Amino acid sequence: MVKPSGPVTGTQALSTINPEHPLPRKNRSSNSDGRTRLPVAQDVAELAGVSIATVSRALNEPEKVRPVTREAVMKAAAELGFVLNSAARALSTRRSSTVGVIVPSYGNEVFVRALSSFQRTMRAAGYQVLAASSEYDLATEMQEVAFLLQRGVDGLMLVGGIHDPALYARAERSQVPIIQSFSLSDREYCVGFDNREATFRAANYLLDLGHKRLAVVTGTRENNDRAAPRAEGVHLAMAERGLKLSPAHDLIVSSGIVAGRDAFSQLMGGPEKQRPTAIICGTDEIALGIMSEASERGIDIPRALSVIGFNDSSFSAVLSPPLTTIRVDADEIGKSSALALLNLMGARTTVQVTRITPELVLRGTVAPPEKL
Amino acid sequence: MVKPSGPVTGTQALSTINPEHPLPRKNRSSNSDGRTRLPVAQDVAELAGVSIATVSRALNEPEKVRPVTREAVMKAAAELGFVLNSAARALSTRRSSTVGVIVPSYGNEVFVRALSSFQRTMRAAGYQVLAASSEYDLATEMQEVAFLLQRGVDGLMLVGGIHDPALYARAERSQVPIIQSFSLSDREYCVGFDNREATFRAANYLLDLGHKRLAVVTGTRENNDRAAPRAEGVHLAMAERGLKLSPAHDLIVSSGIVAGRDAFSQLMGGPEKQRPTAIICGTDEIALGIMSEASERGIDIPRALSVIGFNDSSFSAVLSPPLTTIRVDADEIGKSSALALLNLMGARTTVQVTRITPELVLRGTVAPPEKL
DNA sequence: ATAGTAATTGAAAGCGTTTACATCTTCGAT
DNA sequence: ATCGAAGATGTAAACGCTTTCAATTACTAT
Incomplete structure (x- = not known):
């Protein structure tokens, strides 16, 4: 506007014509109560003798400012102990550098392993992660997602594909990508x-060994696309051989070790001829419970009963006998999910489906069935 | 300002008198790219026919607005699917309703249990929690704290009392209270x-039973005010009876189950007369490792060797024999820490020290020493 | 009715960044 | 030297809330 200007610049002169601001209560570096205020970008700018915009650039796009300026800013920032205010940045950029994760439960080692590696990967990329657990409840999960969305997460990692439809709607509305896992x-x-x-x-492995009466016990299958299919897999394998899994041998328990103990009692309560000779469990915790109860009752594993777990939890290899289980690389899931989500958030939607391959780890809890 | 207005609104009209803003790119409810913009408080205000200040009050301090107004605002908010922008609020209020937790490791069940209940309590109070793990490293911890502080957490929960001095300085500077746990x-x-x-x-219990050669094995004790004192406790109990804990029976291992197995080998490698008759472990994981190795080598627990764990992890009760261990109520620690921190953040500094009492849970891995 | 007080509401100034745009430098090419 | 283009920096407008202060309205007690 004003080309040649004296000590008073064009824009400032304008404010004399336009008396809107009564009096700015500024008094740098100390609060109303006298406490030292934390330094802000403006303080750094003043100390470095540059504008606040330059400070911002020096910090975020160092290559856009001249080296000498950059140094000055960095020095000033360090001197003041300047810490950028994330809320302000988030407000300004409309992104929080935060992602959310919701796992069904912290009680299942596999989820915390995945969460842990997810988090590690995210942190390396400059993201913080907000985690929550749904306790296997859709409503709780929806609520947590609502909170996370309000918190402005840039992305979401969820376990499984069964969720409140409103969840997808809201995430979509906020343009927050979701990565599904497990x-x-x-x-x-x-x-x-x-x-x-x-x-x-796993079932086929058992069947090949000669087992005829398999059992399967999982945690809740309601709204659960991990547990339900796991049970299905066993049914399917038996059906393919013209066998039928007895309803009494298909158990749903509340997850955890103690649930496994109960399951054992239910399964092994009937007359010997009808008891299963092998049990496939939805988690290693359940398997452990079963093993524990079996040991207490003097049922020999694997001679009298074979057991297969799921996940290969940390304790599984050291049980006696060591647990044969289906290993899932939770670290890989966590890491890959993070990478995929990062990709999605960068709008480079090149990923689609990453398929992990579970592996049956043969250890000591499976043997051919006893001769009848 | 302008009450009855045609297609051109009051504020826009103003800009003709005051030419500072080139052209406000406002066009409510749709973005530059035509995408529908998420509703903000202003939209709610307009729909409800009130000012934005009233919207804020209706949402945060409902009792301060007339019921009829409140209803109108709520209705408008619901209709628009309004979600408050946390970043804006955080910027404005200078608090984030977020707290941070740093645990040494997610691999120790006790920490995730505490974290979990901490989180549950915090969520109930309207806080989100950002968690991280330090991997037992002070520098990593400091770094994570720096991130959390930058993120503007309102409070911090840390495990133990040994941290980078700079950590306290920074937290103090940001006026972020810290609660120490465990x-x-x-x-x-x-x-x-x-x-x-x-x-x-626990050591005295063993000593009373007649044991003379105790061993203690913990995870790293460096900068660790849980593991180190646990070892001390054993030394102390023996010293009080004029006994001395042989250096060979005092082991530091990397934590985890496999570490326990190694420990067993080291401890039980010597001539029988010098082997410990009882081992006190820093965690149940270590104890499990020891039990596993013992079982493999045919050493009978508890007859030939007594073992005491620490924490009472979920698997401990179902091992065979079930593990005698020192139970720590991790849920209680998490919950109380949260409550205390909440208190601290409310500046009502009435809490000081909450002392939890660990309990020796007698199960099956301890017996009097064998007759020599 | 009427003054006085209490309860509601609104206007507008922040909160601390980022960033579009304008301005000023720098520098190579003429 | 001089012109332009490219590069560096500065200005100031957002971002979407909360909150102070003033203005308005609703009540209460005369």
Whole structure:
């Protein structure tokens, strides 16, 4: 506007014509109560003798400011102990550099392993992660997602593909990408594995060994696309051989070790001829419970009863006998999910489905069935 | 200002008198790219026919607005699907309703249990929690704290009382209160227990039973005010009876189950007369490792070797034999820490030290020493 | 009715960044 | 030297809330 200007610049002169601001209560570096105020970008700018915009650039796009200026800013920032205010940045950029994760439960080691590696990967990329657990409840999960969305997370990692429909709607509305984990989907981006196939293979292994009466016990299957397919896999394998899994041998328990103990009692309570000779469990915790109860009752594993777990938890290899289980690389799931989500948030939607392959780890809890 | 207005609104009209703003790119409810913009408080205000200040009040201090107004605002908010922008609020109020937690490791069940209940309590109070793990490293911890502080957490929960001095300085500068957990302190607010006393009692229990050669194995004790005192407790109990804990029976291992197995080998490698008859472990994981190795080598627990764990992890009760261990109520620690921190953040500094009492849970891995 | 007080509401100034745009430098090419 | 283009920096407008202060309205007690 004003080309040649004296000590009073054009824009400042304007404010004399326009008396809107009564009096700015500024008094740098100390609060109303006298406490030292934390330094802000403006303080750094003044100390470095540059504008606040330059400070911002020096910090975020160093290559856009001249080296000498950059140094000055860095020095000033360090001197003042300047810490950028994330809230202000988030407000300004409309992104929080925060992502959310919701796992069904912290009680299942596999989820905390995945969460942990997810988090590590995210942190390396400059993101913080807000985690919550849904306790296997859709409503709780929805609520947590609502909170996370309000918190402005830039992305979301969810376990499984069954969620409140409103969840997808809200995430969509906020343009927050979601990565699904631990199960596969052809509609969502995901990092997971085929749960049905995993137990299908385990069941076939048992069947090949000569077992005829298998049992399967999992945690809740309601709204759960991991547990339900795992049970299905066993049914399927038996059906393929013209066998039928007795309803009494298909148990749903509340997850955890003690649930496994109860399961044992229910399964092994009937007359010997009808008892299963092998049990496939939805988690290693359940398997542990079963083993514990078996040991207490003097039932020999694997001679009298074979057991297969799921996840290969840390304790599984050191049980006696060591637990044969379906290993899932939770670290890989966490890491890949993070990478995929990062990709999604960068709008480079090149990922689609990452398929993890579970592996049957042969240890000591499986043997051919006893001769009748 | 302008009451009845045609297509051109009051504020826009103003800009003709005051030419500072080139052209406000406002066009409510749709973005530059035509995408529908998420509703903000202003939209709610307009729909409800009130000012934005009233919207804020209706949402945050409902009692301060007339019921009829409140209803109108709520209705408008619901209709628009309004979600408050946390970043804006955080910027404005200078608090984020977020707290941070740093645990040494997610691999120790006790920490995730505490974290979990801490989180649950915090969520109930309207706070989100950002968690991180330090991997038992002070520098990593400091770095994570720096991130959390930058993120503007309102409070911090840390495990133990040994941290980078800079950590306290920074937190202090940001006026972020810290709650220390799992150990006691007379300088900091804390929720924990006397680690030394816990093993001291366990050792005495063993000594009373007739054991003379105890061993202790813990994870790293460097900068660790839980593991180190636990070892001390054992030393102390023996010293009180004129006994001395052989250096060979005092082991530091990397934590985890496999570490326990190694420990066993080291401890039980010597000539029988010198082997310990009882081992006190810093965690149940270590104890499990020891039990596993013992079982493999045919050493009978508890007859040939007694073992005491620490924490009472979920698997401990179902091992065979079930593990005698020092139970720590991690849920309580998490919950109380949260409550205490909430209190601290409310500036009502009435809490000081919450002392948790660990309990020796007698199960099957301890017996009197074999007759020599 | 009427003054006085209490309860509601609104206007507008922040909160601390980022960033579009304008301005000023720098520098190579003429 | 001089012109332009490219590069560096500065200005000031957002971002979307909360909150102080003033203005308005609703009540209460005369």
